[in-house]
Amino acid sequence: MTASIIDGKDFAARVRAKVADNVTTLKEQHGLTPGLAVVLVGEDPASQVYVRSKGKLTVEVGMASFEHKLEADTSEADLLALIAKLNADPEIHGILVQLPLPEHLDSDLVINSIDPAKDVDGFHISNVGLLGTGQKSMVPCTPLGCLMMLRDHHGSLSGMNAVVVGRSNIVGKPMAQLLLGDSCTVTIAHSRSKDLPAICRGADILVAAVGRPEMIPGDWVKPGATVIDVGINRIERDGKTKLVGDVHFDSAAQVAGAITPVPGGVGPMTIACLLANTVTAACRAHGLPEPEGLTA
Numbered sequence: 001m002t003a004s005i006i007d008g009k010d011f012a013a014r015v016r017a018k019v020a021d022n023v024t025t026l027k028e029q030h031g032l033t034p035g036l037a038v039v040l041v042g043e044d045p046a047s048q049v050y051v052r053s054k055g056k057l058t059v060e061v062g063m064a065s066f067e068h069k070l071e072a073d074t075s076e077a078d079l080l081a082l083i084a085k086l087n088a089d090p091e092i093h094g095i096l097v098q099l100p101l102p103e104h105l106d107s108d109l110v111i112n113s114i115d116p117a118k119d120v121d122g123f124h125i126s127n128v129g130l131l132g133t134g135q136k137s138m139v140p141c142t143p144l145g146c147l148m149m150l151r152d153h154h155g156s157l158s159g160m161n162a163v164v165v166g167r168s169n170i171v172g173k174p175m176a177q178l179l180l181g182d183s184c185t186v187t188i189a190h191s192r193s194k195d196l197p198a199i200c201r202g203a204d205i206l207v208a209a210v211g212r213p214e215m216i217p218g219d220w221v222k223p224g225a226t227v228i229d230v231g232i233n234r235i236e237r238d239g240k241t242k243l244v245g246d247v248h249f250d251s252a253a254q255v256a257g258a259i260t261p262v263p264g265g266v267g268p269m270t271i272a273c274l275l276a277n278t279v280t281a282a283c284r285a286h287g288l289p290e291p292e293g294l295t296a
């Protein structure tokens with residue numbers, strides 16, 4: 001079997017187009033421009049790249065982008081004061097604090113100071129609790145992107161066996177909650193799991209969110225399974241720097257029914273879902289119907 005490729009780049013472009021349509025409607029019918037504020041503390045080069053591309057794509061879909069770049073030695077009090085200001089600003093519907101923060105800042109405290117209704121990353125403890133209890137919440141962007149791709153590929157996920165490898169708060173755990181919400185039978189595996197190959201072979205849906213290059217080979221994949229590779233790992237091969245996932249793509253693609261590539265799979269969906277969450281937050285803030293197909 002050779003797997004079909006789930007093209008995240010193309011899918012993300014479609015999500016952004018849908019966001020842009022919703023933004024146009026909000027502007028024309030309600031005089032409302034959704035606004036996203038991104039806060040970057042320090043000069044981490046990878047974070048700077050993410051923030052730049054978030055700003056560019058925010059403007060491309062017609063939303064207002066507000067960037068706040070703070071010095072690496074910004075005090076917690078100053079950062080919390082900025083967040084309080086953004087929480088109170090009616091032009092801002094989404095707030096994202098770029099992680100990781102410098103070590104002297106308490107990330108949990110900072111994230112939990114964002115108004116949960118504007119927490120477009122879905123990391124606030126209220127949103128985590130709402131998701132865990134099956135209530136309407138802001139959903140973390142990467143797992144939301146994975147869910148959208150799975151729904152698009154399969155339609156209903158009900159009754160499928162899903163295995164999520166990785167239990168982080170930003171990917172593994174919310175991914176498992178979303179799959180449970182769509183009535184999958186969910187197993188969460190991690191570094192202490194026994195016989196990981198056997199666990200993976202039971203998966204109709206296998207989501208890898210580990211951060212270990214090509215750790216999951218084709219013979220861990222059930223024939224016909226759908227493989228979602230969240231991993232982004234930089235490796236040196238043949239004298240070149242290359243991006244690979246947590247799944248060994250070439251061998252897994254021989255066995256799986258469908259697979260996301262790295263790059264061009266889950267990666268582009270994350271920012272698309274950030275934009276989707278911002279338009280959802282703007283609709284909720286104004287008591288308007290939520291955009292179709294952009295929420296969990």
Ligand code: NDP
Nearest residue numbers: 142166167168171190191209210211230231232266267270
């Ligand atoms: P974390 O490091 O926070 O979590 C990794 C998880 O993998 C942990 O739960 C860990 O288990 C588990 N793990 C580690 N080694 C093994 C092993 N040998 N066998 C089984 N499980 C193992 O990572 P993240 O969740 O933040 O990210 C995971 C990957 O996804 C990374 O490559 C990251 O770059 C990528 N990523 C991609 C995004 C995108 O936009 N596409 C967004 C976010 C992340 P334990 O808890 O027991 O230590």
